[in-house]
Amino acid sequence: MKEAPTIAFPGTLPAAPPSGWIAKAGVIGLLAAVGLLVLPPLVHLTATAVRLETVGSVSGPSLALLAGKSLSLAGLSTLWAMALALPLAWLVVRTDLPFRNVGRWLAVIPLAIPSYIGALTYITLLGPVGVVNTWLGGWTGMPHQWVNIYGFWGGVFILGLFTYPYIFLLVCGALDTTNPAIEESARTLGENSLGVFRRVTLPMLRPSILAGGLLAFLYALSDFGSLSLLRVHVFTTEIYHQLNTRFDQSAAALLSFVLVLMTLGVLVGQRTLLGRRSYVTVTGTARVARPVSLGRWRWPASALAGGILGLSVFLPLGVLIAQAGSARQFAEVVRDQWGFFRNSLWTAGLAATLAMVLGLLIGYAALRARGRVGAGLSGTVQIGYAIPGTVLGLSLILLYNTYLPWLYGTVGVLVLAYLIRFLTQSVQGVEAALGGINPHLEEAARSLAASPGTVLRRILAPLLRPTLFAVWALVFISAMKELDATLLLRPAGFDTLPVRIYIHTVEAEYAKAAVLSLILITLTALPWLVMTRLREKKIL
Amino acid sequence: MTLIELSHISLTYPNAATPALYDLSLRVEEGATLSILGPSGCGKTTVLRTIAGFEHPQSGQVLIAGRQVCGGGIRCVPPEERGVGKVFQDYALFPHLTVWQNVAFGLRREGKPAADRTVEETLGLVGLGGLEDRYPHELSGGQQQRVAIARALAPKPIVLLLDEPFSNLDPDMRGQMREEVQEILRRTGTTAVVVTHDHDEAFAMADRIAVLNSGRLEQFDNPESIYHTPSTRFVATFVGQADFLLGRVEDGKIHTETGIFPNVDGHPPGTAVEVMIRPDDIHIVPASPGGAQIVGRQFRGSENLYTLLLPSGQHLHSSESSTTVYPIGTTVDLRVVATHIVLFPTP
Numbered sequence: 001m002k003e004a005p006t007i008a009f010p011g012t013l014p015a016a017p018p019s020g021w022i023a024k025a026g027v028i029g030l031l032a033a034v035g036l037l038v039l040p041p042l043v044h045l046t047a048t049a050v051r052l053e054t055v056g057s058v059s060g061p062s063l064a065l066l067a068g069k070s071l072s073l074a075g076l077s078t079l080w081a082m083a084l085a086l087p088l089a090w091l092v093v094r095t096d097l098p099f100r101n102v103g104r105w106l107a108v109i110p111l112a113i114p115s116y117i118g119a120l121t122y123i124t125l126l127g128p129v130g131v132v133n134t135w136l137g138g139w140t141g142m143p144h145q146w147v148n149i150y151g152f153w154g155g156v157f158i159l160g161l162f163t164y165p166y167i168f169l170l171v172c173g174a175l176d177t178t179n180p181a182i183e184e185s186a187r188t189l190g191e192n193s194l195g196v197f198r199r200v201t202l203p204m205l206r207p208s209i210l211a212g213g214l215l216a217f218l219y220a221l222s223d224f225g226s227l228s229l230l231r232v233h234v235f236t237t238e239i240y241h242q243l244n245t246r247f248d249q250s251a252a253a254l255l256s257f258v259l260v261l262m263t264l265g266v267l268v269g270q271r272t273l274l275g276r277r278s279y280v281t282v283t284g285t286a287r288v289a290r291p292v293s294l295g296r297w298r299w300p301a302s303a304l305a306g307g308i309l310g311l312s313v314f315l316p317l318g319v320l321i322a323q324a325g326s327a328r329q330f331a332e333v334v335r336d337q338w339g340f341f342r343n344s345l346w347t348a349g350l351a352a353t354l355a356m357v358l359g360l361l362i363g364y365a366a367l368r369a370r371g372r373v374g375a376g377l378s379g380t381v382q383i384g385y386a387i388p389g390t391v392l393g394l395s396l397i398l399l400y401n402t403y404l405p406w407l408y409g410t411v412g413v414l415v416l417a418y419l420i421r422f423l424t425q426s427v428q429g430v431e432a433a434l435g436g437i438n439p440h441l442e443e444a445a446r447s448l449a450a451s452p453g454t455v456l457r458r459i460l461a462p463l464l465r466p467t468l469f470a471v472w473a474l475v476f477i478s479a480m481k482e483l484d485a486t487l488l489l490r491p492a493g494f495d496t497l498p499v500r501i502y503i504h505t506v507e508a509e510y511a512k513a514a515v516l517s518l519i520l521i522t523l524t525a526l527p528w529l530v531m532t533r534l535r536e537k538k539i540l
Numbered sequence: 541m542t543l544i545e546l547s548h549i550s551l552t553y554p555n556a557a558t559p560a561l562y563d564l565s566l567r568v569e570e571g572a573t574l575s576i577l578g579p580s581g582c583g584k585t586t587v588l589r590t591i592a593g594f595e596h597p598q599s600g601q602v603l604i605a606g607r608q609v610c611g612g613g614i615r616c617v618p619p620e621e622r623g624v625g626k627v628f629q630d631y632a633l634f635p636h637l638t639v640w641q642n643v644a645f646g647l648r649r650e651g652k653p654a655a656d657r658t659v660e661e662t663l664g665l666v667g668l669g670g671l672e673d674r675y676p677h678e679l680s681g682g683q684q685q686r687v688a689i690a691r692a693l694a695p696k697p698i699v700l701l702l703d704e705p706f707s708n709l710d711p712d713m714r715g716q717m718r719e720e721v722q723e724i725l726r727r728t729g730t731t732a733v734v735v736t737h738d739h740d741e742a743f744a745m746a747d748r749i750a751v752l753n754s755g756r757l758e759q760f761d762n763p764e765s766i767y768h769t770p771s772t773r774f775v776a777t778f779v780g781q782a783d784f785l786l787g788r789v790e791d792g793k794i795h796t797e798t799g800i801f802p803n804v805d806g807h808p809p810g811t812a813v814e815v816m817i818r819p820d821d822i823h824i825v826p827a828s829p830g831g832a833q834i835v836g837r838q839f840r841g842s843e844n845l846y847t848l849l850l851p852s853g854q855h856l857h858s859s860e861s862s863t864t865v866y867p868i869g870t871t872v873d874l875r876v877v878a879t880h881i882v883l884f885p886t887p
Contacts, residue, residue, distance in 0.1 A: 179630065179632060181628040181629075181630060181632035182632045182633075182634060182635075184592075184594055184619070184626070184628070184632070185626060185628055185632045185634075185691070185692075186634070186645065187593075187594075187618070187619040187620050188592055188619050188620070188622075188624055188625060188626045188646075188692070188697075189620075189625075189645050189646030189691070189692075189695060190620045190621075190646050190648070190649070190695065191620055192618065192620055195620075199645075200634060203634075203636040203637075204634075204635060204636055206636070
């Protein structure tokens with residue numbers, strides 16, 4: 001019997017050419033859609049920024065000064081975050097610190113407190129008319145500004161305090177997975193515990209510290225909410241100022257353009273910094289390292305950990321609860337502002353649902369396409385995440401004002417902005433989960449005559465269900481908290497919870513801001529809590 | 541000279557019901573290789589970790605080169621002050637350091653020129669010249685293993701501890717690496733303790749073998765004695781194929797289905813005993829009618845392992861050269877040529 005000739009195209013399965021062809025078209029279609037979503041705002045922004053007339057509106061020296069200030073603020077707050085995260089991570093993972101499991105759990109809570117709420121709590125405490133100044137003024141009889149959280153150093157303090165969990169989580173993960181045999185072999189080679197930490201543990205943690213530091217740095221560079229409340233002049237606040245106070249769109253565009261360049265520079269720099277070193281030390285047989293006994297350092301270490309958690313968790317939450325006042329006041333604010341809740345919930349819910357569906361399709365397409373097309377797909381999606389919210393807001397205003405005026409000023413733009421910013425969370429989640437599914441499952445289904453579509457629907461989707469739930473929750477949380485782009489893009493009168501919190505804080509109505517903040521924190525913490533509980537019970 | 545001495549070591553892990561090591565005593569002579577052999581979970585890695593100083597036994601003493609490092613009321617000497625080198629099962633190379641830096645790690649107390657010389661020598665010894673600037677993840681499994689050995693040997697340790705050193709290598713690499721490691725140990729005159737679950741590896745490498753089972757020492761002897769005159773039934777079956785032939789003591793001899801054996805242990809008349817028979821002790825000759833029947837054959841390359849059925853229903857094994865093949869069903873006569881008679885009381 002002669003074998004029938006088969007024609008194989010590189011990258012497609014010869015078993016089912018027609019469906020492979022459809023899949024290919026699907027990939028191209030998705031690539032085009034994602035490209036249209038993410039790239040035009042940036043292209044249009046660049047075009048506006050490099051037009052000649054804009055050069056005069058912002059002077060070179062003032063631009064350099066602003067850049068210096070933005071970068072040093074981001075850098076210093078990152079160092080501060082590292083100083084908080086490193087000792088805390090080491091203490092809760094590697095030592096016999098009392099309550100270290102609770103501590104490890106609590107240390108992540110600042111991620112549920114958006115930095116503008118963090119700023120609000122410390123303004124309530126340490127602002128010019130804050131609790132401390134009022135109390136000190138009354139006590140000494142001299143109304144005087146004793147402490148002042150406003151300004152550059154306040155910004156550094158707040159951002160570091162609420163971004164350290166990024167570093168903390170990665171360092172904890174690295175400490176968990178480091179093979180204890182590596183540290184033991186350093187012991188047999190003549191190093192004591194301190195030497196092992198300095199020469200082996202710390203260098204091995206460096207990639208995690210750098211990766212977490214990068215997240216904190218980018219957060220600080222792109223943050224608008226807290227820095228605006230703290231009256232710090234950096235790129236984001238200046239862009240907002242140019243746009244909303246001076247109505248100078250071209251100056252705002254130029255500033256945005258420079259900020260995007262700086263962000264991209266940081267991302268490229270990080271690639272070169274890590275270079276070819278790989279730090280994968282995870283092995284199948286790795287035992288859990290035995291905890292270090294703190295001995296007489298037990299109580300100083302507990303005080304340090306307690307201090308960090310106090311500043312970043314207990315104090316802010318305590319202030320919010322104290323400010324919110326009685327249950328009646330609470331209920332009154334809720335009744336007054338019910339409409340804004342609804343706005344937040346349905347826009348974030350819609351964005352999360354769209355991101356989940358798109359993420360599944362893009363993740364699957366990127367995996368199937370592999371190689372350059374796949375990388376291009378997920379890379380394009382990532383760009384959206386790297387754009388600061390303020391810049392994204394401005395870009396969309398410029399674009400839709402010019403080309404799609406009917407879309408401008410609608411809720412649609414808002415949802416679109418959430419999608420551009422947070423789609424990557426969903427894509428990355430799906431890609432990671434798909435990567436963990438044995439490819440033989442898909443091959444087995446294909447050999448049983450299932451088309452790629454059937455495989456996605458009947459094999460992958462059920463296996464991915466927990467992941468899909470998780471990415472939905474993740475995008476929902478992010479969109480619920482989003483302030484920077486929302487502030488610029490919301491239709492007149494369409495306020496969300498973060499916008500109301502921002503406005504109340506600016507107007508020094510701290511009690512109202514506190515009530516809304518507590519609700520927002522609860523709403524964003526709930527899905528996350530449910531998720532971790534389910535994961536612990538192995539349901540997810 | 542005795543270089544390592546463990547006496548009456550007992551160790552129970554926290555929250556464990558049974559001890560990991562129970563009243564264990566071992567000695568290693570200078571320049572010799574000791575192999576600790578046993579199934580997984582028998583405590584063999586714990587012995588290594590006790591010598592290295594990562595585990596502290598609740599009782600017993602550890603002496604390294606005449607110095608007491610554990611037990612006898614003193615605080616256990618920490619691993620970095622014991623002068624032991626260890627090669628880990630998963631190599632545990634420092635992922636952030638190059639090959640050169642990995643090997644130089646333990647040489648900080650030597651001056652830079654001396655350390656550089658040692659690194660170069662050691663890398664030459666393990667055949668890794670030219671790979672100095674690679675990072676561990678850029679090396680193959682065999683190369684990583686060589687780096688791990690070089691790193692442990694560079695500070696000239698009193699003893700080299702190897703924990704399942706070849707288990708992460710492909711089978712075809714294993715034999716080659718084993719010979720190379722033996723050659724390195726011989727050339728440097730290094731005393732070594734090798735933990736393994738593979739009896740062929742232990743036989744090939746060790747001067748002495750300690751067989752461990754459930755934290756207890758079953759036998760401590762040279763490889764030949766371990767194979768030919770195992771002291772327990774466990775050792776007999778763990779280090780190779782063994783059959784146990786039922787017999788009874790009568791007129792000072794042991795009478796079995798296949799013949800008469802001398803009563804080497806002087807069991808009293810009338811006792812039931814078992815004679816250990818290894819497949820290479822039995823030869824078969826086709827005969828009709830024969831004393832046994834071939835019921836199975838495993839081809840093993842240089843030999844055929846036959847399963848034989850005796851009239852009583854008991855099975856025996858015989859290994860024969862693979863040049864002739866007897867079909868299944870053939871009736872055969874047995875010729876038992878046992879140079880070492882090993883008797884066990886019936887269970």
